[in-house]
Every structure is written in C-alpha cells, then in structure tokens.
Amino acid sequence: MTEFASADDRSLVDLLLTAAERALSDAERDASAVDSVHVGNMAAEAFNERSGLANALTGSLGLTGVTARRIENTSASGASAVQSAFEAVAGGHSACALAVGGEKMSSADTATATEIISRITHDREYEQGVTLPSFGGLAAAAYLDATDADRRDLAQVSVKNHANAFENDYAQFRKQIDVDDVLDSPAVAAPLRLYDCCPTSDGAAAVLFTAEPAADAVTVAACESATGTHAVADRTDPLEIESVRLAGEYAYDTAGFGPEAIDVACIHDAFSILEWLEMEELGLAPAGEAWRLTREGQTTLNGTLPVNPGGGLKARGHPLGATGVSQIVELVWQLRGDLPDERAVGEAEHGLAVNVAGFGNNAVCTLLEVDA
Template structure:
C-alpha cells in the first residue's frame, strides 16, 4: 500500500433544502496564449455572469475563486482578494478554493455550502487558470505533481495512467480502438459550434490515430490541451431558473497503485451515488452530461462509474452515436476538456456554465445551424470534475426550471 487509506471513499454532499438557483453564467473564450492577466481573466468571466444575472457586485455576499496553481503558472497569488478589489466590494467574503483539477467544482460546492449555511444569499463562483505563461515542460511538471509522491518518483505521469487504463480497457472489454478515437472526434465536432472553445476545427478518426503517440495507446488527439481561461456562475437562494439539485464530493485513494482495479475511479462513483440520492433521481433521468475527459478513456470510465453506461459498455454507446449531441445521452456538448480546453481551475465551472446554457435552451453559437449546438429538451444535467487521476471528484446535478 502506498497510502494509509483503506481505499474506501469519503463523501460530502450539498443538497439544497430550499430552491437554490444558478441565476447567471459567463465565461471567457478558452485559448492558449491569452493577453489577459489572471485577474483580468477572472473579472471578465465574472462580469459576464453578473450581467447574465442582472445584478451588481454590491449584491454579492460571497466570492469563491477556484484555481489550482496561479503561483506556479503565472507568478500570481491573492486572486480572490484582487477580484473583490477590482469590483470595489468590501461588504462581502472572498477566498480561494484549491483542489487540483477539480478546483472549479470544489468552489461551486463551497458556494452551495455557504448559501445552505446562511452565510450568503448570493454567491459568485469563478474558476480560472492561465497555464500558457509556463513553457510546456514546466506546465507538464506542475500538472504531474498532483500524482502520489511514490508514483511521481517512479516517473509515472497522468498521461501514463491514461495510457495504462486505455490499454487495459480495450483488452478487457474487447473494445474498438476506433471507438475511442470517436470520443475525440465527437467532442471536436461539438466544439466546432461553441464560440468559447479552444479547438473549433472538426477532426476524423484517422486524424486521431495518426497523431503523435503520447502514452500508448493514447495519442496527441486523445489528450486535453494546455489552456487559458475563466468561467463564472452566480448562485442564489430561493431563486427561479436552473436549480442545483445536489453537489457531492468524494475522496478515493491518492495512489492509483492502491486501487483494486485500475479501471475503477471510486471517487467518481461515490460522488455520483451520493448526489443521486440527495437529488432524488438517478442516472436514467440525466439528459445531458459534462464528463471530465482529460483523456478520451476517462469519458468511458466516468460514464460507467456514474451509471450512465454499464461496465464495459460505454464504448458501444460512443460507437453507436448515443453520446452525440443528437443522441440518447449527449456527452460533452460544449466540446469537453478535450476540445473546449482545460484551464485547470476553470473546467468545473465551465461544465456548470455549459449545462445551464443547455437546460435554458440557449447555448451561444456562431453556427447557422443552432440545433447543432443544442441538446433538445434537456431537463436534467450532470457534471463531474475530477482531481488528478480520480483521487478526488465532485459531481453536480442540475434541474431545469419547474
């Protein structure tokens, strides 16, 4: 054993006893090489969410900023206080939330808890990361540092874990490698209609399979990019509109080597199960999902842990088109981490933003075919944001307006 844990997941859940609405959302375009500073990026996203909610900064009771490593990437700290200063608010609490790549959703959970505890009626959540100021080698090392110390010392990286999991899944479930490539193809197709996405050019299965190898069998187009950007949401007690049905966090083993099955991500399963119980509905009621697809294989593993597919069957749903935006269970309609981009602290909030757009039926698009960007008739959505290779996960369930 590398950890002192038993492998059992610990969970915490926020299930609003009274209506808790997401009254405004907004984000910046995700890109690589933004001209904005970390503070400017957060403020732009927040301004857009406040405008969407039709409220002013003075109406806020709390500000929750999710970000992983601004000190390492961009040489900046104190982001929550700086954002509050930019808005000129002092009659308000503000702090930063850090949970590696699940920092964004953890900030959402923090805001939900603040409202439920009576510390806030209106809360602003902002997630952001500017990764491009660091060169590729430095950025890769920062991200790789989230793995267990013993595994990191052996040179094991997150892409390495992804490659090992993909190889095992394909062999154990006799899955089609071309179907795994279709995860990337689907998410790029969705991103092509999303004006906020980092990659808006469709790709083919052959493009994926011919791209440079990263961690066999994963190739470059199976992996999310280095990204800059921010996303924001305004939550309010007893508000109409899209509702937060539940938000749950689960902690699993830090060391992947301690897991009974390398294809299991217990924190995802436990966070999902806890959220379903609190919300009063299960996976069969989910109409659209935003899955943490840092690597294509994670889309399948997380779908299965969340009960959105039977074990070993997620690949068939992808191959059959069921996870396409016009399929029975659309997955990552905004492009996911793979194509929308993955500014670490922004991702969990961006997932919430995308679900709110879909549940309201108004996702922004520059496409002449609005239907290509919209999940038809979506009433309930799920987002899962994962830290590391599943040592910590946050699952959020949303419902459309009654």
C-alpha cells in the same frame, strides 16, 4: 465564460474579472448584490507567480465587507469552488454567492507546465516518473483488452468532442477531426495519442448562486464530492475511479433521482478513456459498456445521452481551475435553451457534471434541473 485559448493576453485576474462580470450581467445583478466570492484555481503561484486571487478579484469588482476565499483541489478546483458557493447559499450563510474559476497556463513553457501538473500525483508515482498521461494510457490499454471495444471506438470520443467544439464560440479547438486524424497524431502514452489528450489552456468561468433565483433559473439538485485512493497503484482495479462513483452516489441520493433521469452530461475527459470510465462509474452506462454508446452514436449532440456538448476538456480546453465551472455554465445554457440549434441537445430537464482531481484522487459531481 471567457473564450478558452492556448494563450490569452489578459492576466489571470483579468480573466477572472471578465467571467465574473459576464455572470453578473447574465443574472441581471449588480456586483454589490454579491456577499461571498469563491475562486477556484490550482496553481497561480507556479504558473503566474501570483497569490491572493480572491482578494484581487473582489478588489476589481469593487467589493468590501464580503466573504472571499480561494479553493484549490488540483484539476477539480473549479467544481470545488462551485460546491463552496452552493453550500454557502444552501446553508444560509450567503444570499448571493459568486463562484469563479480560472487558470492561465500559457505563462509557463511546456516543460514547466508538465512539471507543475506532474506534482499532483502521489509522491511515489512522481518519483518514478509516472505521469497522468501514463495512467491514461495504461487504463486505455486495460479497457480495450477487457472489452470488445477497439481503438477506433476510442478515437470516436475525440472526434465527437471536436465536432461539438466546432460549433462552440468559447472552445479552444474549433476544428473537425476524423478517426484517422486521431490515430495518425503523435503518440503520447500508448495507446493514447495527441488527439486523445486535453490541451493546456487559458480561461475562466463564473456562476452566480442565489437563494431566491429568477423564475427561469436552473436549480442545483445536488453538489457532492468524494475522495478516492490517492496512489493509483494501490487501487484494486485500475479501471475503477472510486471518487467518481462515490460522488455520483452521494449526489443521486441527495437529489432524489438517479442516472436514468440525466438528459445531458459534462464528463471530465482529460483523456478520451476517462469519458467511458466515468460514465460507467456514474451509472450512465453499464460496466464495460460505455464504448457501445459511443459506437452507436448515443453520446452525440442529438443522441439519447449527449456527453460533453461543448467539446469537453479535449476540445473546449482545460484551464485547470476553470473547467469545473465551465461545465456548469454549459449545462445551464443547455437546460435553459439558450443555445442555437446547432449547439443544443434539445429539450433537457436534468444535467450532470463531474470534475475530477488528478487521476481520480477526488471528484465533484453536480446535478442540475429545471422545471418541466
């Protein structure tokens, strides 16, 4: 990964190149070993007046004669690039595939960035001025009304993810906060406040997939995706995220193990409420009960099911095209035991990542494992 930041002086292509070179170095492979390149990015044209990212990256790596493409799936562009690279190797079309995701959002001012991100909703929602934070606020209010969770429980999601990011050298927000900080932060979409929401970010991440990995490599047990109802208003239950549930079911079926095997999870917490909703859709918590895991401390770094050990989107940051790849990087570090004690979840064999497009319009679920 690159370090995620509110603003990075490097160009988008330079960020992608830095992440790619770090992945190759980690894998002890030369760029010449790569035969396919898969770049995840949502909006380089809008943010950076830039296109042709896959070609620019392969040129910077000195590669010719390889397959190269860009993948766009709004805020799940990173995981979709991961899926593309994984399928290329799993299907025998590539022996060494490089997935790189990145976004440079600081090139646009706040109003422009808000407009770009708002465009990923349904046209009817956009025309009515309903934004992603609006959906987050409505979902949070409905969840708190339907369960015994209280507002301080929801704030603990952000507190926990900031605590994890505090120890993460790659995180955008290395700042400890408490529940009162969350509740006293500016209102965004009631009951959500500023500290319930992820930031805009610059950054990139990369993962190398090979048909014959090294002995200590992490194995992809499954990488599956699914779409959901595009217009949120057309969903029968506003607290259900069908795409996440289906992607998880497909992944569990492919992998041959279920949620009970997961030791660590990276969840797409663009808003604090999504950590709970997605955990429940993935079977990591019973319906309406994810808040209890937070209240009891089970999702902390040393808990029974650590969630977002790197800080999540909330505190690690959310460069749109990079997030899904950075989740895989975090899980690889955790499963390989590469991290210092203050960052590590301890012994773990199975990891889960879910990267979500829009407000559940599409989702990609990846399951990783290491030999016991």
